[in-house]
Amino acid sequence: MASSETPFDQLDKPFDYIVVGGGTAGLVVANRLTEDSHVRVLVVEAGADRSSDPFVLTPGLVPAVYGKDEYDWNFKSPPQSTLNNRPIIQPRGKMLGGSSGLNFMMLLYPGKGIIDAWAALGNSGWDYDSLAPYFRKFATVHAPSQATQDIVGLTYHNEGLAAGDGPIQVSFGEGYGPNNKAWMSAFAxxxxxxxxxxxxxxxxxxxxxxxxxxxxxKTRSYAGNTYYSxxxxxRANLVVLTETVVSKILFDTTSADVIATGVQVVTKDGVKKQVSASHEVILAAGAIQTPQILELSGVGSKDLLEKHGVSVVIENPSVGENMQDHAIVVQSFEVADGVTSGDVLRDPNVLxxxxxxxxxSGDGPMGQSTISVAYAPLVDGSGLVAPEAKAEFFKSHETSLSSPGQKAVRSLLESPNGTAFQYLLFPTQSHSPANPASMADYLALTEPENFITIMTVLNHPFSRGSVHITSGEVGAAPLWxxxxxxxxVDLEVLARGVQFVERIVAPxxxxxxxxxxxGRRLPEIVADDLEKAKEIIRERQxxxxxxxxxxxxxxxxxxxVVDERLRVYGAKNLRIVDASxxxxxxxxxxxxxVYAVAEKAADIIKEDHAAAVKAV
Known part of the structure; x- marks a missing residue:
């Protein structure tokens, strides 16, 4: 079992694979590789095993873990000049299972067009049809009850698309009601x-x-209690170290090739040890900490590494760049008397x-997720944007959309099936304070009235962020x-999506x-023109x-940074498997x-190892 007290003598013999990060992707890879009893795998995870923790397992207690050191890395961005200089909070799971242990458990599937664009950018084997089997492999999907189908109108539900027997249990709850039904009707x-x-x-x-x-x-099904059941x-061939960090990857640079040979780990008590990997080191620390570990190990921008006293092993200034995230605008609306709102949970007696x-008994909203969603093409305050108007809009901004990735996204958004937005129906009020301490501040029930929230998500951003080390020491948080x-273009597109909310909430x-x-609105601004919609974004995104x-x-x-086999450029025996x-x-x-990519990655690793053995 996972323990920070795992005897160090287990680490003296080289492992076949070392997985850095026991999160959503890392545990998938470790599970699949150790299906072969002859393969020995080490997983190193900075957090603890929380698989029996009620705050993690209880769906309705999600907000209880945010901002707490034992669960959440709780990163904070610099002030964002486009968002009224507000810093933005970024929760990240600090536990076995990673962020699958503190997310909102929503199970959605990406559009075909955007995954096909992955392949078109030079990644053979990463088109939608190639990845589709892995979306089934990771999950066991339970059919919705007839009552659920009646309420939310699952007439489009195709059980044939869900055929899988994977570890993650996926279900439709029983808590849907008039709010969800009205959501479906409004979009129709x-x-x-x-x-x-x-x-x-x-x-x-x-x-x-x-x-x-x-x-x-009625509990969370996540990597920490399924892929690591x-x-x-x-399994005798799987060793999991928790509450232990990887401070750097070890490289052999004595030959013409740079070869990853293992990692240096540091326990919570500060004990350091080097551990060897005879086949590969697999980075799975997530989109913030995977580039951090690469840079601490000497893989990254020469100027940045030298600034922080890190010897350059592989120069690649793309490490930590191209960071993407979905912007989300939260608008809350006061509900009429008698309409259900999760804001009743502000009453401690109700909670x-x-x-x-x-x-x-497992009954009630604490064991449910009642968030409903919608995908929408480019829309605005008038409704669906006509094809000619879409083309004209993007043509007017084409000088800002010059990279291959940006061109691919533009083409997708101009197509009939291009989903510019995702809308979410959230059951409580939501906030965007000027200087939040953690994500819990976004979810605090501070207003006395009862609200429900519409969230507008920018599905395909054109902007790119970054994450980089701020020190040569692993204990210093990277700058995200x-x-x-x-x-x-992102602000222009998102503002149109916010304008469309006025159509959804029209009397x-x-x-x-x-x-x-x-009734009250949060914020009070009505997005009846584009500039007001932009102000809502600046205040509420x-x-x-x-x-x-x-x-x-x-x-x-x-x-x-990696090729289509997920191998790090310039290094042998080093891969990355996570959302980065x-x-x-x-x-x-x-x-x-993330689950599907990790499942495919495990097959790629097995294939490449088998080919290497055959070639010897």
Whole structure:
């Protein structure tokens, strides 16, 4: 079992593979590699094993872990000049299972077009059809009940797309109600009714997504308790070190090739030890900490490394660049009397009663996720933007869209199935304080009225951020800077998406009828023109925590850090398997894509090792 007290004598013999980071992707790879009893794998995770922690397991207690050191790395950006100089909080899971242990458990699938663009950028084997089997492999999807189908209208649901028996349990809850139904109806009236199962990669419109919740236990199903289940933990060929960090990758530079030979680890007590890998070191520390570890190990920009006293092993200034994230704008609306809002949880007596109900029988909202979503093409305050107008809009900005990735996204957004936006129906109020301490501040129920929130997500950003070390020491947090709206096209597109919210909440809309006449808004601004929509963005945009791209899978001369086999350029026996390799941000919540990429990566690693053995 995972323990920071694992005897160090287990580390004296070389491992076949060392996985750096026991998060969402890292545990998938470790699980699949150790299916072969002859393969010995070490996983090094900075956090603890929280797989029996009720704050992690209880779906309704998600906010309880944010900002707490034992669960959350809780990064903070520099002030964003395009967002009224507000810093943005970035929670990251600090535990076995990583961010799959503190996300909102939403299980969505990316559009076909954006994944096909991965392949088109020079990554053979990474088109949608090649990745599709892995979206099924990681999950066991439970069919929705008839009651759920009746409420949220799952007429498009295709069970054939969900055939899989993977560790992650995926389910539709029983807590949907009139709010979810009104959401579906409102989008249908606006010409956005889903007719195709979103898992096909081609859906546009409002739909009900499932969640990574085990329907039998009503608990979070995540990498930490599925891919590293008690049965997997018993494998003699798998060693997991928790509460231990990797301070650097070890390289042999004595020959013509740079070869990764192992890692240096540091326990929570400060004990250092070097551990060898005979086959590969696999970085899976996430989009912030994977580039951090590379740079601490001497892989990155020569100027940056020398500035922090790190010897250069492989010069690649693309490490830590190309960072992407979904911008999300949160607008809360006061509900009419009698309409359900999660804001009732501000009453400690209500919260205590619901927790008690859940502990007794698993019933009630504490074991559910009732967020509904929608994918939409380019829209604005008038509704769907006509094809000619879309083309004209992007043509007017083409000088800002010059890179291959930006051109690919532009082409996608101009197409009929290009999902510019994801909308979310969130059951409580939400905030964007000027200087938040953690994500918990975004979710605090500080206003006395009852609200529900519409969230507008920019699916395909053109802006690129970065993350880099601030010191040569592993204990110093890297600097994550999302650089939201650095490319002005993002602000222009997102503002149109915010304008469209006025159509959703119009008094005559099925959704608008849930809201109190002349009720409060957060913020009070009405997006009845483009400039007001931009002001809402500046005041109310945060991150939706889908970081990717900081060690992109691209040709090296186009900003790549890994090739299509996920091998780090310039090094042998070193790969990256996490969201940092995504060349372009996929549409929607990225949990499913991380699992699918990790599953495919495990097969790639097995294939390459088998080929190497055969060649000897």
């Amino acid at each position: 009236e606006l010409g956005l009714e889903v007719s195709t199962d979103p898992r096909s990669g081609n859906a546009i419109g409002a739909f009900q997504n499932p969640a990574s919740i085990d329907p039998k236990t 008690p049965e997997v933990a018993k 205590e009663a619901l927790v008690g109900m859940y502990q007794a 800077d999302p650089k939201f709206h650095q490319n002005e 005559t809309s099925p959704f608008g009828k849930l809201l109190k006449t002349d 945060i991150s939706v925590y889908h970081l990717s791209g900081s060690c992109s899978m691209l040709p090296r001369d186009q900003g790549g 390799v995504f060349p372009l941000e996929p549409s929607g919540n990225i949990q499913s894509t």
